[in-house]
Amino acid sequence: MSGKKKKPDYVVFNEEDEKYDAALKPYATDLAAPVITTNDTAAWKNSNINKVNKQIKAKYDELRAEYDALIKEFEYNNLVYSAKFNFEPVVGEVYHLYKNKEERPFLSIIAPAECSFEHLGSFRLNADKMWESL
Numbered sequence: 001m002s003g004k005k006k007k008p009d010y011v012v013f014n015e016e017d018e019k020y021d022a023a024l025k026p027y028a029t030d031l032a033a034p035v036i037t038t039n040d041t042a043a044w045k046n047s048n049i050n051k052v053n054k055q056i057k058a059k060y061d062e063l064r065a066e067y068d069a070l071i072k073e074f075e076y077n078n079l080v081y082s083a084k085f086n087f088e089p090v091v092g093e094v095y096h097l098y099k100n101k102e103e104r105p106f107l108s109i110i111a112p113a114e115c116s117f118e119h120l121g122s123f124r125l126n127a128d129k130m131w132e133s134l
Contacts, residue, residue, distance in 0.1 A: 076121075076131055079105060080107060084104065085107035093124065094122055095122070096110065096115070096121075097121050097122070098120060099120060100117060107123075
């Protein structure tokens with residue numbers, strides 16, 4: 001220490017600036033200052049974590065349902081397009097998918113009530129050339 005007298009610990013003095021700067025501190029510097037309390041953020045975090053998790057799960061379930069519907073649509077289209085048929089299907093018309101005696105699928109315009117083959121499903125060709133299950 002040079003010739004300067006050290007201030008007591010309860011006096012807030014900035015030796016670099018040689019100023020009393022207690023009012024500039026972001027924390028309490030004497031016993032008369034208000035008590036600093038920290039907010040309980042754990043409850044807020046837990047509440048919001050639950051809300052966010054529910055939102056994410058709801059979005060996941062929604063996307064999962066869309067994915068399952070898309071896969072089902074793909075499988076129907078794959079099944080119908082791989083079936084045998086000797087005509088060009090017309091958009092908007094209903095067709096019926098059957099299994100023949102060799103267990104191979106074929107597409108027909110004949111209704112299930114008028115046919116003795118195993119009925120696999122009825123489908124309509126939409127404007128996008130995709131088969132919709134009825």
